[in-house]
Amino acid sequence: MTSAEQHPNEPDHPEDTASSPSGLMDLLGVAAVLLEADGRIDMWSPQAEQLFGYTGTEALGQYAAPLLLHPEHQDAAIMLFAQVMETGRGWAGAFPIRHKDGSTRMVEFRNMRLTDSVGDHYALGLATDRSTLRQVERSVALSTRLVTQAPIGLAILDTDLRYLAVNPAMAAMHSVPVADHVGRTFAEIMPGASFRAVEAEMRQVLASGIPVVDQQVVGPAAADQGSDHAWAMSLYRLEDQHGTVLGIANVVVDVTDRYEAARRADRAQQRLRLVARGSARIGTTLEVERTAQELAEVVVPDLADMVAVDLLDSILQTGRTDTGEGPALFRVLAVKTAYPTDAARAIVPPGRLATYHADHPAAHVVRTREPHLISHVASGEHGRIAADPEAARLLAEAGVHSDLAVPLIAREQVIGVMGLARAGNPLPFDDDDVALACELASIAALSIDNAVLHHHIRSAAETLQRSLLPQVSPRHPGLEVAARYLPAQAFSEVGGDWYDVITLRDDRTALTVGDVMGSGIEAATTMGRLRTATATLANLNLGPARILKHLDEIILGLDPYLATCVYAIYDPHHARLQVASAGHLPPVLTGPGRSPELLDLPTGAPLGVGGVLFESITLDLKPGDQLVFYTDGLVETRNNPIDERLNDLLSLLTRPDPSAEDTCDRLLQQLRQPGGHDDVALLIARAE
Template sequence: MPDRLGPSDAALAAGGLLDVLGVAAVVVDEKGRIALWSPPAEDLFGYACDEALGRGAVDLLVGADRRDAVLEAFDRVMAGEGTWAGAFPARHKDGHTVLVEMRNMRLQASSGTWYALGIASSRATLQRVERDLALSVRMVDQAPIGLAVLDQDLRFVLVNPALERINGVPAAGHLGRTPGEVLPHLDVAAIEDRMRQVLATGRPVLEDFTTGYTPHDGGEHAWTSSFYRLEDQVGRVLGLAISVIDVTEQYRQSLAAARARRRLALIADASIRVGTTLDLAATARELTEVIVPEVADIAAVDLLDALLPGAAGNPNDGGPPAFRAMALKAAQPTAATAAADPVGEVTHYHAQRLVTQAASGAHPVLVPHVSAGDLPRIARSDQAARLLAEAGVHSYLAVPLTARGQVLGVLDLKRTRNPAPFDRDDSLLVTELAARAAVAIDNARWYQHQRHTTLALQRHLLPPRHAPHPPGLAIAHRYQPASATDDTGGDWFDTIPLPGDRTALVVGDVMGSGINAAATMGQLRTTTRALARLGLDPGDLLTHLDTTTRDLGDAMATCLIALYDPATGRCRLADAGHPPPVLTRPGHAPHPVPLDPGPPLGVGGLPFPAHDLTLRPGDDLVLYTDGLIEVRDQDIDQRLHALTDLLAGSRRPLDDTCDLLLAALRRPDTHDDVALLIARVLATPADSSDPSSDPSP
């Protein structure tokens, strides 16, 4: 469709309001005869053209009761005394009266002859048009949605009051301007592109969603807009109509609902991801990994050092609190991490520091907008404050980690890249996360206390690391607790000196874990030493030890006893459900010693057979607990082969052999203790004089 019409297009462009009104034109000469009769007049009055031309207009259209008044009005018009207008009841061909809106005026032809022009339209049609126009104007003015009309150059030609309120600009500020000129603070380039596409194609755009900031309140708003092309009756493009609905409230509610869903998901995620182990450092790291980057750009966990296992301080001694940095997490590399307390380091915080205030007051400390004056209270030093400023820290939140009524430490949060400040909702969310994490941290703390106590008890009950070597033997041993906090406890080893230079070698494993297992182990070790000194045979000794175990209640244990006499080289062994020892002899492949094991201690009623083994100088007897070889994903025979393969090859010092076995066979995630005892037979003076004897290693 062309933008401008030439002369040849005039007929095509005709129409519009006149067609809607149905205007009829009638020309009357000086004598009152009809000289021109238009087709709309035929439609309005019912007379064809040949029926009307030449006839008196008054005779044709006016009833007898109004004849004189009409003739008087006609004379005034023809005399040039003005025009006549008004509602007029005309007579239709079929006899009924047609109420028309009439306009009369005098016309002069080039010949000097005068005529009267009458323009008429149905009064009912005019009333309908007036009613429709008034209704349209009222609808536009009173509509609660924004309405506007733009011309083909996208300039406003009509704006209703609702759009004035939505845009915050009066109608005068719209008219004659484009949307980009009216709303320069919004990115409307894409919107204007869509408007031009609607003008070009005629395809409307419905409910186009837009967000932005308005100048009158500065807040973020949301709108849905629809654009459609306006055309006249013959299809000529007039411009563009737009409707705008302010959906800010719904938008904010949807954002709040989405935010609530994200927060619930975060809390649910934290309940799964935080506290997967009973390790303090791991639990602190898990908390920071949940927080970053969903809530904060940087997160740190600092715990009160006096509450941690092995600490010497007292949290209530009145001095400045000492915090131990347990975890630090940043969403991206930033100078702010260099400003944080190094993980593992203990720092005394001054009373003005916000971390201290959160811990001492047991409530969150929120600084939505960090100023230069706030940084010294956030950072641990002036240099750290400069680093925080360099990193762009603009919002801060410190939340105490409280479990069972006691503050354990503080969760320290900062925002750098996230432009939104921390708010009250963030504080409530982080408080909930901190409360859940604090319980996991407290559990890990108590378990570590138990672990320290158990390890201390166990190490106290085990032989000293550098005990004197028994006659004719070189000894090396290791004890390694379980990696899990609550699995420490029941493994032990012992070397018991006996009369006649004999030595009893013992390894045992109390079933169960924790401090009860450690205490049971101590009782069994003490009983074993006492019974061994009575000169009992290993099988008899295990029988008495079985009785003692049953006296301890539900306790059960495995045990292996080897009684070695250096004078004869004889080693007598008895086994109570324990893995067999491995014999390593120079020039031979290492192999498990074949034994007929009895039941574990505590079962009762079954014997413990004893077996004799002759040891030579240079032989190694390797005793161990099942934590060295038992794993869930491999058969026990495979693990025994792995043990004997490690013992084959070149001879090593005993301590090196212990370290090799633990490094190769011990898994980091094992849930069992390991006790390892290796005895190497030394050459006696008699052995040295016998050329057939093996030399001492």
């Protein structure tokens, strides 16, 4: 026997059983009164007692009209009663009745004729307080109007989360007709991962009764999978007056416009932060490659998944944007990806030269001076953005779907191109991304151009500097000599440091090291003038103090520069050294059996101060004794006291080297810091 056969009258839904009454009848307080054919009261319900004030004992057997109506309304009521009894047609309307307490109340009536089994007629009157009825009617009308016309989406779902009712606004939000909602589950109407959490929250609200209020949900509508919508959703559990859970109410407001506005505002804030970060992080040095790398690090991953920064090679070589007749020749300065990807192998590595076909975004940007945006790179079109077929294959396999190239413009010239691509980021580049990329490229282009200009000026100054320094012979009478010159690193300008070794009469040798205060071509030029003047004065057989005095007078007639200098003359026949200083760091004297020491010289003032007396001292040099002359770039740093660095120099010189050349190399290797911001001139003379 089947379950249906065992329970043939079992209802399909729990709400159809007698144990689940509606509360509406109780709310209306409907009273039932049964009248005999002559108008006397035969039955009187408890609700009638509440409505009219008379108990059953007081009402039963009484004529209804005199008991309940004012005299002026009794004739009309008796006539209506007679019509109902004669015709069998019911009557509905309102009458003012007289309550037992003497007050008058409007009561809504529904009157109908009843016939019993023997053919006798009775009148059944159903009555309720008209003010209560009107209140319920207004509430229903208001609810109906709100449900059907409100822009807020409203839905009722049962305990299985099947739709029982939705209003037109909800149907429009879902892009599903009202009729197609009823009987279908929430998951059927709103499929997809975005709404699984919503379904779980619905079940939680059903279980706990705790509402969810104004929670934002983002996802595609059922019939509009191409774009996201945003809703503010509230969930409430529905119960009857006995506490039985009936289902859940879903109240939804479409906030897509507000959500999109907030997203746009958030993206604008992100762009402002990115531009601010770019302004702070791009151009921290005057190194071309470093500046390009800083640009790449700002762009990835916030704007692009991969980036390449290319500079026209002619800019690096000549400072001009001369692309010639053929394709533009680029030098790749920086490449960065947001994550490990084979697409990186499709990009020319940094430091390499590259040319691109005429349709490549980089070539297009150089020709037009305008950004080149390919929002969607279709399948089979990766050759447009790749240098060669193999690179196109790698980009396609990596999922590159959007490409953007923007010019690097400085001094109204295109000096290079920044190429960006997206693969992991599913969004295509848009006009806002173009504007942001151009802003960052503009910041970087100015810094790169300054770095290139500095590079050319520095190269010219360094070339001039080296051309003015002598080629030192390692052997002089009684001396082994070694010298080194190192320019400042790329982010600083070349200074005016120099050294010289001059052969004098009687086998004597002049040794000098100096430093023109300042940097650049002007400082190098002043250094060349001083070195020339020193060589000329050396042939006049003057002592070190006299030489410095004449140099002081000479520099006063030159550009307003100051210079420090130490000048010494070694006489091998007497093994003596005369030395004088013009504000320069003291040389170091070391030798067998003695600790290295700084020579205690009258320091004097720098050359160019004017009117200063200089003094010389004389000391003996034994075979193996060694003098170390140097400029401040060897020992001065921005982070260490000069006394500490001089002690480091003395400590290094406690260990003898096989030759003066070896000592030069070791001192530079251990004292010269990476990225040194000043030139170094080093001269070592060892007595034989």
